[in-house]
Structures are given as C-alpha cells and as structure tokens.
Amino acid sequence: MKFLPDSAKFVPSKRSSSSRSIRRGPPELVSLAADLLPPLAAPQPGEETAFGRAPPGAQRPRDQLRRGVRPLQRRCPRNRLRRGRHTAPQSFTGSNPGGQLDSSPMEHAKSGPSSWPELADVVPVPHDDGPSPVVPIAYRDDFREVMDYFRALYFTGERSPRALRLTAEAIELNPGNYTVWHFRRLILEALDFDLLEEMKFVGKIAECNPKNYQIWHHKRWLAEKLGPDIANKEHEFTMKILAIDAKNYHAWSHRQWVLQALGGWETELEYCNQLLKEDVFNNSAWNQRYFVITRSPLLGGLTVVRDSEVDYTIEAILANPQNESPWRYLKGLYKGENNLLVDDERISGVCFKVLKNDWTCVFALSLLLDLLCTGLQPSDELKSTLEPIRSSHPETADADPATVVCCILQKCDPLRVNYWSWFKATLSQIS
C-alpha cells in the first residue's frame, strides 16, 4: 500500500474570483431538518475531477485546506438554486409499458401538460394558500401549469400511467417536492410498475441532484423491493456519485445501507484503499474503512485486522502528517483499550517521528499527550523529541512532558487555546 511520497506536488483548484459587490447565485431555502448536509457543487467545465486532479501534496497546511482549496467545495448547495430539467427530451423517462397513450414521451417533453392529449379531460387545480395566505407566492407559468395538473390528479387519487408521467414531469421541475414522490410511489404500487425501469429513472434524477434526500430514499425504497440482486448495481451507482464528490453523505449512507441489507462486502476494503489513494484526506473514506473492518462478515472483526490497519494508518500519517482523519482512526483502532494503545510502540513511534520533522504538528502533539496521560513511560526517545521544544521555550525547562506538550499546543493551536489550557489544568489534577 503506497501513499503519496513527500515530493508529490499539490495542485490548487481553480477558484472563481469574486467581487464584494457581486453576490453569487440566487438564494435557496432548504428544510432545517430535511437537508443538513450541504451538497457539494459538481465540477464545472474546466475544473478537474477527482480522478483527473493531481493528488494533494504531503505538507499541505491545514489552514490552506480549510480555506477550501479543493475544487469541489465552492458553495453551500443549500445556497444554490437547484433547477430541475424542464423540457430536455433525453431526461424524460416517463415511459409506461402498460399505458394507453397516443403521444410519445418525446412529444410530451416539448410542451406542458395542457397540451398532452391524455390530460384533455383534466381540470387543473391551482395552489391553495389557505384561508389567510401568510406566504402567498407568485408562480412561474410552466411550473404552475405542471403543479396545477399534478394537484388535479393527486386530489382525485388517480393511479394511472398519465399520473405517473405527470409526477415525472413535476419531479424534474422540483425533485425536492416530497409529496410528488409519495404520490409516485402509490402509483408505482398500484400499476405494479417495472421497478428496474423506475430505478433507471430515479438514477438519472439523482445524478443531477446528488444531495436530495427524497431521491435517495426513493432509491432505498426500490432497492428494498428488488432485493440482493440489485446490490451490485447500487454499489456501481454510488461509486459513480462518489467519483464526482467523494464525500457525498447521502451516497455513503446509501452504500452502507446496501452493504448491510443486500451485501457486496467483498471488494469494499479495496474500494476504501482506492479512494484513499486518490485523496488520503477524505474523512468519509476513513469512516467507511472503519465501517468495513468493524462490520464486514468477511474480515473477522477489528482485533483480527488491527495490526495491519495500524501499519496502513501510520504509512498514511507519515505521508501527510497534517491530516486529521488517520490520527483519529489510529486512536480509534484501540478505542476502549488505552493500555494496548500505550503498549504498541508503533503508536508513540509515529508521534516521535513526525515531531522530529515538525514539532508543531498539532495532531502528533495531541496523540502524544493522550499517551502520556494514559501511562506512556519516559524514554530517551521522548526526551530527545521534547528537547528542541524545551530549548525553544525555556519556561518549560522543568515541566513534566505532558505539561510541555500542552504549552506548545497552546501556542501552535491558538484557535483552541482554551481547550489546551483546560487540558493543562486537568494534568495537575491527575498528578
């Protein structure tokens, strides 16, 4: 398992320049609880994708990362208008094996429902803002037309091919409208619709709206009905989404659900290896790794793989010490067994090794601090590691090792000075 050599160059992403007088994009409101997770913008033309992007360098400073150098993190997508595709014929997939329609889907896609022959007998129902409209809305014509026809069929409870086609149209305009998705599921059940066809439809919508809760839930609902046979296809699909945005929380949730409900564990650890090779800073991939080693029925459990995982993680750390995820992962491998953490010389060893190169590395200092507090004994290596720190900070000359480390952390990590001050104060309580 090879990680990136120290000499690998990091290629910053292209960022659009902004002027303070120009505000980017129209606003979009998303439910407080519906969409906690900001979907990342898909790469725009000209930007490099995850596969094409040069791998991050070894010594990329944390603050540079946090300024969003990565190309995918441009705007909170809740602050970005999600436009459905209106009349693109190729996205219209309201095909219906059992329907009696005169017009082809291609014709429908070119015009609104008022021109669909099969809806000629339907009286559209305008939106009702209630008795005292507190928040009346002015609708755009095409959107209004589709929703008026949708409401007409929805309120009559019609479960027909034309109703199905209408929900497809409404979904394409606004895939966040959960009521339309509900109605579509009722129709699918009533028509005993081909669910593999439906999976294709929702897949196309999901590719354009990869952060939409309703779409992912609909996929799960379908997958539950289709069973283990669909597992591979679902894994392929999430891989496709993750190839564009390797941290898409919805995709990872779906992937984990498919693994546990429908299977496919065989290649998952290798998939984690691949993702971490592409971007060792991907916290989602590190989380997935932990998910696999603790839950896969094929690997034997955490204690069986712990040894090799420690080696793997240390290699990742040494390639990029300013990477938060593997440090937490390393500690997590010994969660609840601090004595084993202290006894494993590789753990303290990686701290010493990193600090010899850079004694300001916060994660190394923090792990060393944890080890010192859980019984790491003084050693020559510890002494020599702290030597440059002590000599640069004479006030720590006589302090015990844990206190020295806390003092340095207070200086190296000023944003969290209160945390490190608290930690230092607890040391005196321990001693």
Next chain:
Amino acid sequence: MADEAELTADQHVRYIVTVEKVTSAATAPFPPYAPSTPPSAFQRPLLSSAQKKDSFESLVMEHIRLNGAYWGLTTLDLLHKLHAVDAAEVVDWIMSCYHPESGGFGGNVGHDPHVLYTLSAVQVLCLFDRLDVLDVDKVADYVAGLQNKDGSFSGDIWGEVDTRFSYIALCTLSLLHRLHKIDVQKAVDFIVSCKNLDGGFGAMPGGESHAGQIFCCVGALAITGSLHHIDRDLLGWWLCERQCKDGGLNGRPEKLADVCYSWWVLSSLVMIDRVHWIDKEKLTKFILNCQDKENGGISDRPDNAVDIYHTYFGIAGLSLMEYPGVKPLDPAYALPLDVVNRIFLKK
C-alpha cells in the same frame, strides 16, 4: 485594522419580512424613515420587492414553507420583532397545513404530513403561545406512531430513518409534554448506537460523524436527560476542531466553513458545556462578514447570496455567543429561552 463588523438587525428584519410576506405594506414593522437610511430604501413598496423575490426559488421551496416560516419567525423573535407579524394569520395558515386524519403537518397547504413540518408547526405555535389550537394528543400520537422497533424514528409513513427524525420526534413530544407516549429508553439506545469512535454521531449506525447529525443526537440526549452517554471531552474536542482559520465552523474534517454550522456545532458545544473551547470572537466576525448589510440577510460564507436558512442560523449562532441585542436561544429546543421557560415552567 478597524473592526467594522456589526449586526445590521434592521436590514435582516426587513429582509425576512419581505421574503416571507408576513405583513402587508400598510403595517411595516419599522419606522417610516430613519435619518441614517436613504429615503429610496423605504419608498420602494414592500410588495414589489417581494414580487421580485418570488422567483423560481420561491417555487422550489413551496413544499417546505413551514420550515421557512419557522426560520423567519424565530429570527424575528430573536431580534425582538415578532410583533411585526399578525399572530392570528400565522396560526390560521399553519393549521391549514394540518392533517386532522393523521395528526401531522405538511410543508405547505396540500402537502403530505411529515415530522419535519410537524416540528416546525409546533415550534412556531410555541413562539406565539398558541399550542391551545392543537389536538395535542392527536399530534403526539402521529409522532409516537413513527417510532420503530429498534427505537429509531421514521420521518413519515414511507419509512426513511435518520437520527434527525429521532431529534424531531423527541423535541416535538417534549414541547407537547407527551414523551411518555414513546419508548424513551429505546430511542436513546438507538441514538447511542450511532456514536462513532471520534465521539460524534452520524445519521445511522456507522454513519460518518457530521455536525448536523451531532446536534440532533446531542439535542435528543439532552431532552431525554441522557447526556451521560456522551464523552464530553472527546466530542468537545472534535467540535472545536471544526473551527477554521477564517473563524468559521465546518461540519466535518477537511470541509469549508459555513455559517449554518454556527448553530449545529455551537449548540452542541453549549449542551455539553464546552462552548468556551472555540474562539468566539473569530466566529462572531465570520458570521458578521456573511451579512448583506445593504439588503439584509446572511449567506453561507462571505459574498454569497443570502437566504432565510442561513440568516436564521447566523443569528442563532450570535445568540449562543450572547451577542448584544439578540435574545438568548435554547440550544436543545432551538427556540428563544423565554418561550421554552414558558412551556416548561408554567406547568
């Protein structure tokens, strides 16, 4: 460098009122003319600026209007301007989103019931002290009926499960004094099963720790008196690690800062009594820099377009840091403290 950051509260109130159209032009909540403001800003009638805002983005959020109402109205209350709206009108409109047959609320008139909107409805009714309009047991039964065998909660009849819904259910039932209708211990057990090695929580067991999910889980544990399940120091450190060099907070390692995490991260830190571990001054500056000081509203990060969601969470973050002029907010119930006190101390 001179610190020019200040909270332009009046502009935010104007923005919210304009977007939500909760009042007519004839009853503007603010003085007709303020010497410091150019006359043109007031001469433009509210209705036309509202129509300008009623573009496609209003269409696509039609189905979550109840959430928008919660964000807007709670922000108004935090800025001491809730009286700007007609309470009776708001209550009427909320009840038009109610489904008497199920006991749940939809996101707008004519939308299916879901816990997401049921909580927002209950929260807004709490703001106006109008829980009396509810058939409380019917609403509570709707929420309680969504608990699954493993203690988790579905969002609605279609079965999506997520720790968000655990928080929503527990918050709703607690505000209605009906927690006894569910198996609280099992609800807690499910949340604890979503705890990760870093001390955080995900959407489901094994899900990556994320600040939004952490708020939901910590809030749920706080409401049920179960915070002892949390390793406060470990989680507190993970949360304070969310602070970036620009002072803002992100939601996961290696992600960008976003104003909304001023709520998710901060409220979690307050609930576990570790909020002093972040640099409040830098975070305050970050939030204030995300304001549109001319037109009102707050965006996810500086220079981006504003929206109600980020306006609320920015102000909420300032509230948790006791910014002057902003009412204190309860970190677990996400309602002003005086509202929560009224609900729990009156009984």
